Amino acid sequence: xxxxxxxxxxxxxxxxxxxxRFGLQETCYNTMYxxxxxxxxxxxxxxxxxxxxxxxxxxxGKTTALNVIAEKIxxxxxxxxxxxxxxxDYVNLCEVKGSFHCTEKKIxxxxxxxxxxxxxxxxxxxxxxxREEIRDEYxxxxxxxxxxxxxxxxxxLKKVNLARRKTRSEYVRQNLMKxxxxxxxxxxxxxxxxxxxxxxxxxxxDEPENSLSPERQIELQQFILDxxxxxxxxxIIASHSPFLLSMKGxxxxxxxxxxxxxxxxxxxxxxxxxxxxxxxxxxxx
Numbered sequence: 001x002x003x004x005x006x007x008x009x010x011x012x013x014x015x016x017x018x019x020x021r022f023g024l025q026e027t028c029y030n031t032m033y034x035x036x037x038x039x040x041x042x043x044x045x046x047x048x049x050x051x052x053x054x055x056x057x058x059x060x061g062k063t064t065a066l067n068v069i070a071e072k073i074x075x076x077x078x079x080x081x082x083x084x085x086x087x088x089d090y091v092n093l094c095e096v097k098g099s100f101h102c103t104e105k106k107i108x109x110x111x112x113x114x115x116x117x118x119x120x121x122x123x124x125x126x127x128x129x130x131r132e133e134i135r136d137e138y139x140x141x142x143x144x145x146x147x148x149x150x151x152x153x154x155x156x157l158k159k160v161n162l163a164r165r166k167t168r169s170e171y172v173r174q175n176l177m178k179x180x181x182x183x184x185x186x187x188x189x190x191x192x193x194x195x196x197x198x199x200x201x202x203x204x205x206d207e208p209e210n211s212l213s214p215e216r217q218i219e220l221q222q223f224i225l226d227x228x229x230x231x232x233x234x235x236i237i238a239s240h241s242p243f244l245l246s247m248k249g250x251x252x253x254x255x256x257x258x259x260x261x262x263x264x265x266x267x268x269x270x271x272x273x274x275x276x277x278x279x280x281x282x283x284x285x
Contacts, residue, residue, distance in 0.1 A: 011045075011093075052235070067081050074105065114211065242265070242270065245268060
């Protein structure tokens with residue numbers, strides 16, 4: 001794994017944030033998001049690896065950090081995200097270093113995956129409806145007293161001949177496109193990543209484990225590893241999935257600490273909680 005399109009990223013520290021706020025003439029704002037979010041965990045500087053993971057619980061700032069990075073590098077995104085009138089000013093205070101000689105820069109969020117799953121479901125429902133119509137059509141066509149009288153009857157002639165030569169299931173299969181995804185929601189979610197990620201790309205993934213079963217998370221883990229190792233991709237991931245955190249060679253920043261720290265995945269609080277739980281119940285397996 002040696003593809004680095006983005007080497008480092010620096011967020012404004014508390015002093016820089018204070019200087020900005022002090023320069024504002026109006027002070028009656030209810031929120032100055034994202035000011036005060038990332039600095040809360042003292043996350044000031046990120047040094048990236050081919051796979052870098054921002055780990056932390058809800059409210060730790062990992063998703064905010066990912067959105068700030070995406071905005072700074074002008075990453076492509078599909079869905080809107082939460083931002084305020086101060087977002088652009090905050091991004092301008094950030095610094096980024098890298099070559100960015102990549103085929104694309106893209107952020108993928110849970111909303112993107114969910115929208116994709118809904119689209120797949122809608123298309124499949126249309127296909128399923130058409131399948132029932134063709135199943136009902138089979139016997140009508142097969143038993144019809146059809147006479148070929150002109151070229152306008154050509155398509156109907158093909159249907160009649162097909163119905164008389166094939167079984168009902170064969171007739172349906174040949175007259176109907178297959179479902180674009182004959183699979184579960186989890187399989188569709190996993191397929192979204194494999195369809196979207198391209199060679200030599202820079203990808204920011206926001207909690208990609210959402211909608212994925214443990215088995216699919218393990219598959220996604222291997223896909224990310226292979227994409228980084230063999231296909232020149234770089235990933236910055238916000239996640240608390242132990243399956244993704246266990247990726248060999250991944251650099252993990254723990255945003256739950258008072259000062260954001262690089263850790264081994266086995267040192268993370270959530271991972272230790274899982275480990276202790278299963279160790280306690282080991283005799284039951």
